[in-house]
Amino acid sequence: MARSALAGLIVRRCAAAVAFVMIVACTAFLLVRLAPGDAVTDLQIRVADPEVIAATRARLGLDQPLATQFGRWLVGLAHFDLGQSSTFGRPVTSLVAARLLNTAQLAGLALVLATCVGLPLGVMSGARPDSWLAKSVTAVSLVIAACPPIIATLILLWVAVMTGWLSVKPGSVALPVIALAAPVAAMLERLQSQSSAEAAHSTSVLAAAARGIPSSRLTWIHATRQSLRPVVGVYGVVVATLFSGSIAVETITDWPGLGRLTLEAVQGRDLFLVSGCALAGAVLIAASNLAADLLRLAIDPRLRSAA
Amino acid sequence: MIRRRRWAMTAGGILTVAIAVAAAGAPFLAPNAPHVQFEDRLFAPPMPLHVRGHSGLAAPFVYRQVLEDRVGRRFRADVNTPVPVRWFSGGHLVSVPSGQEPLLILGADSLGRDLFSRLLFGARRSLAVALAGVAGALVIGALVGGFAGSQGGRTESTLMWFSDFLLALPGAYLVLVLRGLLPPVLSDWEIFLLLASLFALTAWPHAARGVRSIVSVERARDYAEAARALGAGPFRQFLHLLPAARGFLAIEVVLLVPALLVAEATVSYLGLGFPAASASWGTLLQDAANVTALTEAPWLLAPAASLFLVTLGLHLVNPERPETSPRV
Numbered sequence: 001m002a003r004s005a006l007a008g009l010i011v012r013r014c015a016a017a018v019a020f021v022m023i024v025a026c027t028a029f030l031l032v033r034l035a036p037g038d039a040v041t042d043l044q045i046r047v048a049d050p051e052v053i054a055a056t057r058a059r060l061g062l063d064q065p066l067a068t069q070f071g072r073w074l075v076g077l078a079h080f081d082l083g084q085s086s087t088f089g090r091p092v093t094s095l096v097a098a099r100l101l102n103t104a105q106l107a108g109l110a111l112v113l114a115t116c117v118g119l120p121l122g123v124m125s126g127a128r129p130d131s132w133l134a135k136s137v138t139a140v141s142l143v144i145a146a147c148p149p150i151i152a153t154l155i156l157l158w159v160a161v162m163t164g165w166l167s168v169k170p171g172s173v174a175l176p177v178i179a180l181a182a183p184v185a186a187m188l189e190r191l192q193s194q195s196s197a198e199a200a201h202s203t204s205v206l207a208a209a210a211r212g213i214p215s216s217r218l219t220w221i222h223a224t225r226q227s228l229r230p231v232v233g234v235y236g237v238v239v240a241t242l243f244s245g246s247i248a249v250e251t252i253t254d255w256p257g258l259g260r261l262t263l264e265a266v267q268g269r270d271l272f273l274v275s276g277c278a279l280a281g282a283v284l285i286a287a288s289n290l291a292a293d294l295l296r297l298a299i300d301p302r303l304r305s306a307a
Numbered sequence: 308m309i310r311r312r313r314w315a316m317t318a319g320g321i322l323t324v325a326i327a328v329a330a331a332g333a334p335f336l337a338p339n340a341p342h343v344q345f346e347d348r349l350f351a352p353p354m355p356l357h358v359r360g361h362s363g364l365a366a367p368f369v370y371r372q373v374l375e376d377r378v379g380r381r382f383r384a385d386v387n388t389p390v391p392v393r394w395f396s397g398g399h400l401v402s403v404p405s406g407q408e409p410l411l412i413l414g415a416d417s418l419g420r421d422l423f424s425r426l427l428f429g430a431r432r433s434l435a436v437a438l439a440g441v442a443g444a445l446v447i448g449a450l451v452g453g454f455a456g457s458q459g460g461r462t463e464s465t466l467m468w469f470s471d472f473l474l475a476l477p478g479a480y481l482v483l484v485l486r487g488l489l490p491p492v493l494s495d496w497e498i499f500l501l502l503a504s505l506f507a508l509t510a511w512p513h514a515a516r517g518v519r520s521i522v523s524v525e526r527a528r529d530y531a532e533a534a535r536a537l538g539a540g541p542f543r544q545f546l547h548l549l550p551a552a553r554g555f556l557a558i559e560v561v562l563l564v565p566a567l568l569v570a571e572a573t574v575s576y577l578g579l580g581f582p583a584a585s586a587s588w589g590t591l592l593q594d595a596a597n598v599t600a601l602t603e604a605p606w607l608l609a610p611a612a613s614l615f616l617v618t619l620g621l622h623l624v625n626p627e628r629p630e631t632s633p634r635v
Contacts (some may be wrong), residue, residue, distance in 0.1 A: 020475065030483070035488035146619035148569040150576065151611045154592070158601045158608060168598055236475065243477035248573045252596050262480065263577060266487030274484070286473055 006297075006304055013293050017286035021279060028278030029073060030066075032271050037060055060086055062271075073275065082279065083272030087264065092276035100280040103257035105244045106249070107284075109173065110181035114238075118185035119231065122192025127219040129197060137189065145186035150243030153179040153252045166283070170254040175184065180249050184238055192231050199227035229300050235292035239285060319623025326617050337424035338402050338410040341586045345409045348419040350371070350380045350604045354411050360389055367392050369403065369410065380603065389413035395555025414606040417594050426609055429586040434586075434617075436502050437567035443507025444563060445556055448514025453549040455515070458541060467519060470512035478509040478566075479573055486579045496586050502580060506567045514559050518552040525551040560623045565618040572614060588614055 057063045061072070076083055082092035087199045121141075125134035146154065156179050160166035166175045197203060200223050207213075247259035258277055265273035297303050322545045329336060345351075355371045368391045370384035390407045392398065413423035455466040473481075482505045489501065525531060525548045534547050568588065574580035575589025576596065583590050589608040594600055595607040 007548060020472070023472070024476070031484070031488060037492065113591050142622065143619065146565075146615055146622055148565075148614075148618070150569060150573055150592070151615055154595055154601070154608060157598065158605060161598055161602050240475060240477045244479035247479050247483065248576065251577060259480070263483060263487065263579075266484050267491075269488075278484070281477070281480060285477070 009297075010294070013201075013290055017290045019260055020286045021282040021288075024273055024282035025077075025279035029070060029271070029275040030231050032266075032274045033066055033069065035269075038269050038271065043251075060084075060271075069238060073272070077279075077291075082276040085265075085273040085276075087268040087270045087273065092272045095273065096258070096276040096280045099256060099258045099261045099277075100284065102129065102255065103243075103250070103259065105247055106173075106176055106257060106285055107239070107246055108183065109177045111238070113177060113181040114185035114188055115263060117181070117194050118188030119228075122189040122231075123189055123196050123219065123224055123227070125189070126193035126196025127200060127223070129193075138193070141186040141189045143186075144182050145190065147183055149183065150248035150252070152182050155250050157252065169252075176249045176253045176255050179253075180242060180245050183245075184242065188231060188238075191234065192227065195227040196223055197228045199223040202226065225299070229296070232296050232299060234293060235295070236289045239288040239292070241283065245283065310360075315623045319620045319625075322616055322620030323624055326430065326613070326620065327434070329427055330434050333424075333427035333540065335398065336400050337421070337427045338399050338412065339408075339421040339424045341420065341428040342584065343409075343420060345411075345415065345419045345421070347374045347377070348409060348411065348415045349417060350600075351382055351411050351419070353413040353414040353606050354384075356392065357389070365391075371407065411560070413609050414604065415590070416607065422591075422599045422606060422609055425586040425591060426588075426613060429588050429591050429610065430613065431592045432499075432581065432585065432587040433571050433589065434564075434570055436499055436571050437564050439499070439503035440506025440510060440567045440570075441560055443503060443505070443560060443562045444510035445514050447507060447511035448516075448551065448559075449518050449549060449556060451511065452515035452518030453522050453545050453552065454541075456519040457526060457545045457548045459523065459526065463519070463523070467516070470519075473509070473594065474510075474512040474516070479570060481509050482574055483577070483579060484569060486574060491519070491579075492582075495581065498581055502571060502574065503549050506570055509570075510563055510567065513563065514556065518549070518617075519556045521552045521555055522548045558611070558625060561621045565621050568614055568617060576616070 007040050054063070058162060061069055066073075080093060082096065084090070085092050085095055088095060088302040125137045128134050129138075144152075155178065156166065156175055157168060160168050160175060166172075166178075168175065196219070200219070202223070204226070205223050207220055209218055213222065247263070248259060249255065250259045251263075258281060260276070262277040264270075264279070265277055323526055339345075354372060356367045356369060358364060360368065368389040370386055371388055371390055372428045373385050375381045375383045390403050392401050392403055392410065396402055401410070401412075409415075409421060411421050411423070413426065416422050416425065450464055451470065455463040476482075482502075485505055485508075486501070493501065518547055526544075531544065531548060534544055539547065571580060571587060572589040572592055575587050576592045578593075580589050581587045583593060591607075591610040595611065600607055
């Protein structure tokens with residue numbers, strides 16, 4: 001009974017994720033199509049020959065009515081064919097897939113790094129808020145939380161050039177990942193610290209302490225089990241934040257990710273490429289939100305029984 | 308948590324007010340006009356104010372800069388001719404006598420413009436667009452959130468579904484795509500309005516979500532029940548319930564301003580915001596973002612430092628958990 005309700009919940013979340021992706025991709029397609037100018041506008045300014053322009057329009061399918069274009073694109077989508085990019089002259093699917101993997105790698109590594117650094121430090125500083133270690137962690141977190149990725153990248157770049165501690169060559173992964181992860185790690189540390197401090201005073205931890213459970217076990221297992229809930233709750237927003245931040249990081253460090261591709265696509269009015277980028281980004285976000293939802297179900301039995 | 312806040316709030320308040328005053332007083336505080344290009348001053352280093360000369364203490368003065376090597380952009384301070392600075396002269400707080408110009412407190416950028424003056428005038432533009440965006444976001448957020456919370460039922464779930472949908476999208480992508488679809492060349496004013504409305508459009512769900520949860524709790528209170536019993540319509544109920552969200556909206560300002568400053572910096576840095584000639588923190592960063600500039604002219608990081616200080620100041624002012632709320 002409860003099991004089928006849980007399965008139903010998971011199925012509903014998956015359906016919502018698919019709907020999210022479709023809405024984002026379709027909106028992007030229609031927005032680009034309805035915005036002034038198309039992929040031929042640039043050509044019109046450079047080449048005045050109407051025949052060339054008409055031929056290019058026909059080749060790109062821009063002479064068809066909106067409904068036909070949209071329908072064709074949807075049919076293609078069902079075959080994982082996202083059309084041809086007008087700026088790169090290559091199939092959108094392969095272009096977007098490569099860039100999506102790069103951005104996913106950047107954001108994924110940043111998320112892992114931020115979690116591995118931020119959460120343990122947060123548990124520690126929340127458990128003993130008066131120790132000098134906790135106070136210095138808090139101060140450092142406050143400073144780093146005020147460094148958004150665009151600033152963190154510039155400062156790290158400067159430090160890297162001055163000291164040579166990090167490679168600044170294009171394609172080196174450490175600098176962009178650290179720059180993207182730093183503010184998120186600081187944010188997770190603060191959140192976890194507050195949550196841990198609250199959990200340490202809860203009745204269940206008090207009861208466990210009364211049973212004679214050692215204090216390190218209380219901090220790291222008993223209190224952490226309940227204090228993780230608010231932190232996992234913000235993971236959906238964290239993913240969106242990482243994505244937003246990745247645009248600046250990718251541009252400054254020359255990382256060939258989805259952000260830069262989207263920028264080029266929008267500027268070139270590359271209809272299929274913009275839609276493809278939107279689709280890819282939406283897939284990544286929907287997948288991570290779904291993962292965060294499932295994680296929340298896994299760690300919080302109350303949510304499972306509510307289903 | 309609350310304990311550490313007292314001194315922190317004071318420090319944050321001082322920082323925030325100082326930056327606001329610097330932005331508001333830019334024409335008076337800046338020694339030079341932000342757009343003037345000084346000849347032979349490309350990437351000129353900062354000119355520190357000295358108070359100790361050859362013969363002990365003296366009134367504040369600077370040393371003239373002499374260009375030694377045009378290709379290597381090497382400058383030398385001419386220690387034999389100290390130039391005393393003038394105070395309150397010609398409508399500027401601090402300046403140097405004519406013929407001895409320019410006074411470059413923070414050095415010059417890639418076109419020989421005074422970075423300190425550009426930073427001050429840029430603060431005006433960046434802060435103004437962020438504040439306008441926040442104002443728009445709060446109005447939309449309060450209307451949507453307040454309406455959803457005071458109505459309940461299907462209206463509430465539909466509106467909140469929509470705002471959650473927008474919340475899941477990365478704000479920077481949304482702003483870039485929408486901006487990219489509009490004509491690239493616009494006047495300064497048009498860009499200002501456009502950026503402010505794009506920021507409002509992406510940031511309002513943050514406000515709406517909080518307002519909704521406050522108002523829907525408030526809806527169960529006796530005074531709301533009494534208003535309904537007296538026949539208050541949806542609009543009157545909304546007016547009764549919305550004031551409960553005042554405190555939340557005030558805190559939201561403190562959270563959204565830094566987020567939108569970063570958004571302006573990102574968009575302008577990428578060339579989709581203010582035109583490069585108009586000083587804003589984003590356009591100033593364009594000069595800083597390459598390895599050569601950073602090694603040879605680290606003072607170009609000044610806009611990044613300012614952005615950091617504003618964010619830190621506003622985080623410290625906030626009585627609630629500021630740094631734990633991811634925004635935009």
